[in-house]
Amino acid sequence: MIERAIVDGKPATVAYIDDKFNPVDKGKATLIKIRWDDGEQIILAASTQKKN
Amino acid sequence: MLLRARSIALLRDWDESKHPREPAGSPEGGQFAGGGGGGEGGGAGDESGSMRLVGTGQNRERHDNWIEDLKKQIDNLPKEEIGGEKDGQLNGMKTALELHRDAPAKLKGAGERSLHTVQDGNGKLLAAVYTQYNSEANYSSVESMGGLEHAALVKALEHMVTHEEKDNHAERIEMTVFDDDKTRLDALKEIGFRSGAASGNGVQVMIRGKETTQAEIDRAARQSAEHSGAILGAGQATAKLLGYDSKLVRVSKEDYTFTLTGTVRHAAGLAHLASGVITLYPERIYSADAAVGVAAHEVAHQKYQTVLNAVQAQRTDMNRTDMKEQEAGRPPITNPDGTLKPEHRDLFPLVARFEKHEQNLDARIKGDGVTAYSKDYWKEAADKGHDMTSVRSASHETIAEMARLEAEREESKASPAWKSYYKDVMKTYDELKRAEKAKALYDRARYC
Numbered sequence: 001m002i003e004r005a006i007v008d009g010k011p012a013t014v015a016y017i018d019d020k021f022n023p024v025d026k027g028k029a030t031l032i033k034i035r036w037d038d039g040e041q042i043i044l045a046a047s048t049q050k051k052n
Numbered sequence: 053m054l055l056r057a058r059s060i061a062l063l064r065d066w067d068e069s070k071h072p073r074e075p076a077g078s079p080e081g082g083q084f085a086g087g088g089g090g091g092e093g094g095g096a097g098d099e100s101g102s103m104r105l106v107g108t109g110q111n112r113e114r115h116d117n118w119i120e121d122l123k124k125q126i127d128n129l130p131k132e133e134i135g136g137e138k139d140g141q142l143n144g145m146k147t148a149l150e151l152h153r154d155a156p157a158k159l160k161g162a163g164e165r166s167l168h169t170v171q172d173g174n175g176k177l178l179a180a181v182y183t184q185y186n187s188e189a190n191y192s193s194v195e196s197m198g199g200l201e202h203a204a205l206v207k208a209l210e211h212m213v214t215h216e217e218k219d220n221h222a223e224r225i226e227m228t229v230f231d232d233d234k235t236r237l238d239a240l241k242e243i244g245f246r247s248g249a250a251s252g253n254g255v256q257v258m259i260r261g262k263e264t265t266q267a268e269i270d271r272a273a274r275q276s277a278e279h280s281g282a283i284l285g286a287g288q289a290t291a292k293l294l295g296y297d298s299k300l301v302r303v304s305k306e307d308y309t310f311t312l313t314g315t316v317r318h319a320a321g322l323a324h325l326a327s328g329v330i331t332l333y334p335e336r337i338y339s340a341d342a343a344v345g346v347a348a349h350e351v352a353h354q355k356y357q358t359v360l361n362a363v364q365a366q367r368t369d370m371n372r373t374d375m376k377e378q379e380a381g382r383p384p385i386t387n388p389d390g391t392l393k394p395e396h397r398d399l400f401p402l403v404a405r406f407e408k409h410e411q412n413l414d415a416r417i418k419g420d421g422v423t424a425y426s427k428d429y430w431k432e433a434a435d436k437g438h439d440m441t442s443v444r445s446a447s448h449e450t451i452a453e454m455a456r457l458e459a460e461r462e463e464s465k466a467s468p469a470w471k472s473y474y475k476d477v478m479k480t481y482d483e484l485k486r487a488e489k490a491k492a493l494y495d496r497a498r499y500c
Contacts, residue, residue: 002428007312013432013445014312019342021349021425021456031320031342032312033349035449037441041353043321043346044310045336 001025012036016046103173104204106211108166109152118169118177119153122146137235144198144236148182151195163219168212170204178204181212185220190267192216194227197236205239213243213260223265227258276335280305283334286343290459291330295482296351301330308333321346323354330354345456352455355481356448362484366402373399405476412469416450417443419467422457426450451477 001023002015016029029046109115126142133139148167155165164185170178179199185192194212199205216222227245229236231254240258248259280303288298308319308331320336323329330350337343370392374385385396397404409416417438421427429449433442450466454474457464466474 002432004432005313008310013429015425015428017425019339019345021345021423021453023425023428030338031346032317034310034312035445037445039357039444039448041323041448042310042319043349044312044317045320045333046317047336047338 007034007036010036010038010040104178104207105171105173106207107169107171108211108215109149109160109169112153114175115149115153115167118180119146119149122149122177138200140233141198141200141235144196145177145180145200146198147196148180148198151182163215166212166215168208168215170199170208170211179208181205181208183212183216183225185216185222187220188267189271190222190265191224191226191261192220192222194225197227199235199239202235202239205235206242209239209243217261222261223267224259224261224263226260229256229258230254231256280334282340283332283337283343286340287330287332287347290344290347291351293459294348294351294355294455295478296355297328300328301332301347301351303334304331305335306333307335321350323350325354325357328354344459348456348459349452352452353448355455356451356477358484359477359480362480363402363406366400370400370403402480405480409473409476412473413443415467415469416447416473419470421446421450421453422464422466422470423453426453 002013005012005014007014013035015033015035016024016026017031017033018024018028019030021031026046032044032046033041034044035041122142122145126139126146129136129139129142149169152160152165152167159165164187166183166185168181168183170180172178178201179197181197182195183192184195194209197205197208199208213225216225225245226248227236227240229240237256237258240260243260245258245260248257249263250257284301284303287301287303291298291301308322310317310319318336319331319333320342321333322331324331330347332343332346334343337346370385378384385393385399387393391407392400392404417430417433421430426446426449429442429446433439433446436442450470451474454464454466454470464471
């Protein structure tokens with residue numbers, strides 16, 4: 001799923017995806033991609049746990 | 053043999069004067085006579101019943117008899133005691149004996165599977181503890197235990213601890229126990245076990261020794277290094293496949309945090325637009341699939357933005373030239389619709405190349421992305437009336453998805469308009485990089 005949000009004070013599109021970049025519900029996401037309207041972007045790990 | 057030696061050593065600590073031994077006896081302990089008062093298995097006056105003798109499971113016949121005896125005791129438990137404390141202890145002892153009986157002889161011989169029993173002077177089993185030693189991680193786990201009396205269970209555990217710590221050199225001994233299993237928890241606590249970090253959800257992981265053994269620390273570091281290597285390999289291979297300098301793909305152990313709607317999140321991938329460096333964070337990327345996807349997206353965004361910037365720069369030049377030409381009284385270099393006149397196309401090749409794609413924007417919008425992921429962005433763009441920002445975002449994500457599919461060698465179901473656009477973006481990036489390299493070589497030669 002993707003949603004609009006203000007992230008870091010700037011408007012952005014936030015996508016919740018799995019390892020194969022399929023859109024998934026927030027709870028099932030492994031990755032989160034934030035794309036700001038100004039073109040900046042970052043990919044975050046959805047889990048707050050470290051890979052051991 | 054070590055186990056037996058330890059057992060014998062413990063037996064030496066016994067005050068034999070308090071437990072006079074008759075000559076005849078079993079190989080492990082023998083028969084006792086005289087001494088203290090009555091105990092489990094021994095009636096009043098039967099002083100051998102107070103003896104407590106530790107063993108290590110060498111006598112197969114005795115163990116088989118104990119298993120049968122325990123089965124009978126369990127079967128004969130009164131209805132109200134089924135599932136109760138005594139049932140639990142009897143079953144714990146029976147399982148310990150059975151696990152040891154069925155364990156590979158080689159591991160038993162090496163002391164890596166061990167049984168520690170306590171019996172009274174009449175040969176009645178009072179407690180049994182079965183342990184597995186994990187040599188790779190250098191810890192031992194109590195797999196099953198039970199005791200009919202606290203002191204006997206503690207004695208069997210003490211015997212087990214001596215074996216695991218002195219013979220196996222285990223850095224941790226652990227046992228998982230239900231929160232309400234007071235008998236086992238009390239016995240474990242008495243000999244220095246404590247609740248470990250893994251406790252929770254109704255169970256206590258009782259540990260003695262180190263929470264994490266050196267072997268576990270080393271293994272985690274090894275796995276982390278292997279994982280990091282795999283993520284870097286996947287990322288660099290993706291970059292190479294997509295015609296991007298693989299040396300620009302790096303991994304980092306740094307924890308790059310970012311707060312998203314109140315939750316601290318950790319970066320999995322980051323592109324540094326100015327330097328072209330793509331950083332992957334292996335501790336936050338759990339699979340090669342994710343590494344390929346993240347790297348492909350980052351590479352594609354870098355390439356696409358580089359191309360968009362170059363086309364825009366050339367367009368600005370073109371507009372300036374057009375204006376100057378008209379100010380000088382010469383004919384414009386562009387047609388009324390803004391396209392380049394054929395005779396000037398060579399002057400602004402990128403503008404010329406992408407003119408057809410600008411005209412094809414509607415066809416690409418109708419193409420509606422190539423994957424479920426990029427289609428979501430086009431839906432959002434549609435909701436926003438296809439404004440410039442949303443179309444640019446959706447285009448970026450579609451190009452990124454096409455790059456990901458290319459890296460994964462999956463067939464792209466993109467429309468011809470998208471395939472043609474993607475091809476020209478990638479081709480233009482390669483030309484720009486070649487030109488950049490040639491310029492760097494020229495500059496070097498010029499100033500040397």
